[in-house]
Structures are given as structure tokens and as C-alpha cells.
Amino acid sequence: MTFFRFEDPWFLLLLLLFPILVMRERKITNTINYSSLASLKLASQHSSKIKAFVPIVLIYVAIVLFIIGLARPQEGRKRTEILSQGVDIVLAIDTSGSMKALDFKKNEEPVTRLSVVKDVVAEFVKSREMDRIGMVVFGANAFTQCPLTLDQNILLSFINKLKVGMAGDATAIGSAVGISARRLKDLKSKSKVIILLTDGRNNSGAISPLQAAEIAKTLGIKVYTIGVGKRGKAPFLVETIFGKRLIYRNVDIDEKVLNEISKMTNAKYFRATDLKSLQDIYKQIDLLEKSEVKILDHSEYKELFHFFLIPGFILLIIEIIFSNSYLRRLP
Numbered sequence: 001m002t003f004f005r006f007e008d009p010w011f012l013l014l015l016l017l018f019p020i021l022v023m024r025e026r027k028i029t030n031t032i033n034y035s036s037l038a039s040l041k042l043a044s045q046h047s048s049k050i051k052a053f054v055p056i057v058l059i060y061v062a063i064v065l066f067i068i069g070l071a072r073p074q075e076g077r078k079r080t081e082i083l084s085q086g087v088d089i090v091l092a093i094d095t096s097g098s099m100k101a102l103d104f105k106k107n108e109e110p111v112t113r114l115s116v117v118k119d120v121v122a123e124f125v126k127s128r129e130m131d132r133i134g135m136v137v138f139g140a141n142a143f144t145q146c147p148l149t150l151d152q153n154i155l156l157s158f159i160n161k162l163k164v165g166m167a168g169d170a171t172a173i174g175s176a177v178g179i180s181a182r183r184l185k186d187l188k189s190k191s192k193v194i195i196l197l198t199d200g201r202n203n204s205g206a207i208s209p210l211q212a213a214e215i216a217k218t219l220g221i222k223v224y225t226i227g228v229g230k231r232g233k234a235p236f237l238v239e240t241i242f243g244k245r246l247i248y249r250n251v252d253i254d255e256k257v258l259n260e261i262s263k264m265t266n267a268k269y270f271r272a273t274d275l276k277s278l279q280d281i282y283k284q285i286d287l288l289e290k291s292e293v294k295i296l297d298h299s300e301y302k303e304l305f306h307f308f309l310i311p312g313f314i315l316l317i318i319e320i321i322f323s324n325s326y327l328r329r330l331p
Contacts, residue, residue, distance in 0.1 A: 007072035058319035065312030097169035101234035138176035140168025172205030177212035201254035
């Protein structure tokens, strides 16, 4: 990566004196002395103005170039070398129909569980600049929405596009863990982590959650699990023949299985019942799985001051020669 900088930028403050110099020069050039009226008649008014103006411009441009040269402009080249690997993380996010529940609030307004999850997960991703992160989406089915990547912008765009029901309305927790583990198994990294977020119990998929957890354990993958939603009945906005109505349904989270998955893989289970608790959970996981990435910056600088000082001297010499020959003023 290349960049431009001034080693001594304080010299550039001298440029602020130019308005004063210009005003002073205007006062001086308001009156021009001639030795006789005959000289005045011989001199062209237009050519006289040019002859008076050109030396001033040459001097001012030369001074500007000198000031820039004194500020020591430099072209830099920066190379970053990562000396150790970060954490590889797969975000397994439930998009089943129950994620439509309106038991969370944002700015004092009720919002769906998925809406809050998207915001909190996006903030978590932004805090993990040196980690490869991918995303698995699950409902009745589970699939990779985004492979592991260091490109945060791509992952954030996928998070923003998450919608309830995009993988079906049921909940395949075992499939989600299995596909996430498959994404991580061949990667070489300091630590491999799955963060599984759900608001239900496993009722779909060809593999059970505990079987998938056993696979993750064998591969040395930690599975942090998060149960989302308040206990008891949750409000849902549904279409009826009378228009949109709020109805309340039981949404059962299988906390026992989620807790067992985390214990088996040497991780933790968390329960989020509101926005703040969900934010705190991701902060805790962020601290538990902190990357110890060592970065070595190599910077090289090339001096550019001579590109300004040399033209400045040339202009000054031209001004001296012209002022004493072609542009010489009448006495």
C-alpha cells in the first residue's frame, strides 16, 4: 500500500502568510515612479503590467515550492505481515418461522427476534477484523450462506439479507452444527468456533444435535449456543380476515440440549431475553475467543523534497535573469 505524507508539516503554516504578502505587494504597486513623461509615453500600459506581474508570480511560486520542500514530502510504502493466525468462526443463525416473534424491543418499539439478531451479529463481526468468519443459515434445512472470509463487507451484506423462513419454518439444529463443522474441519487455525443461535428445538434434519456436537468435539471445534426469546408465550403479528392481529404462541427452546452441546465441546450456553442481554452475550464470547494476532508493519519512505526545491531554484534564477534583462523595469 502506498501513501503520501509530510515529515515536517508545520512548515506548511508559512503558506498562511501569503495573503499578507499579496496585500503588501498590491499597495506597493499602486504607484509607479517614472523618471520622465517621455518614458511614460514610450511604455505600453499593457506590457508594463505584464512586466510587473511576471516576476512577482515567479517569486511567489518559488516560495511555495520552497515551503513544500521544507515540509519534506514523502512517498511511503506500507506492508503488513500477519505473524499468527486468528480464530475461525462460523455463525449458525436460526431463520425459522418462530424468529418472527415480537418479544424484543429496539428504540422502545417491538421488533422481530431476527431483526435484533442481525444488528447484534453485525456489530460482533465488525469487532473481529483479523478472524475468518462464515455464516450458516438454518430452518427446516441448513446451508452455507457465506463461506469463511476476511472480507467483512461481504459477510455484512449477507447478514443484512437474512429473512425469516429463507431456510424453511422448522428447526434443524443438528444439521446446522454438522454443516458448520464441515466448513471448519480442514482449516488450520489457532481456534475453531461455532456460535449457534436459535429460538426453538430440533424438529428437522437427518442428524441429531448431540451427534453433530460429537463430530464437532472430535474435530476440536467449540460450539457456543445461544437461546433467544423470552420464556412463556411470545407475540406474533399474523394476517387474519380482520386484518393484522397480534396473537400469542408458546415457543419452546430446548435449553437442555443446547447446554449439552456446549458442555460437550468445552464451550458455554447463553440465554438472551432482550437486546442488552444478547449484546452482552456476544461481548462475552468476543472476550472468551480473543484473537492473539501479531502484526508486523514494514514502512519505507522515499524523499520527494527535491521535486519541489529544484523547480523553486530554477524559477528564482529565471526571475533574477528576466528582472535584469527583458523584464527590467523602467527607472
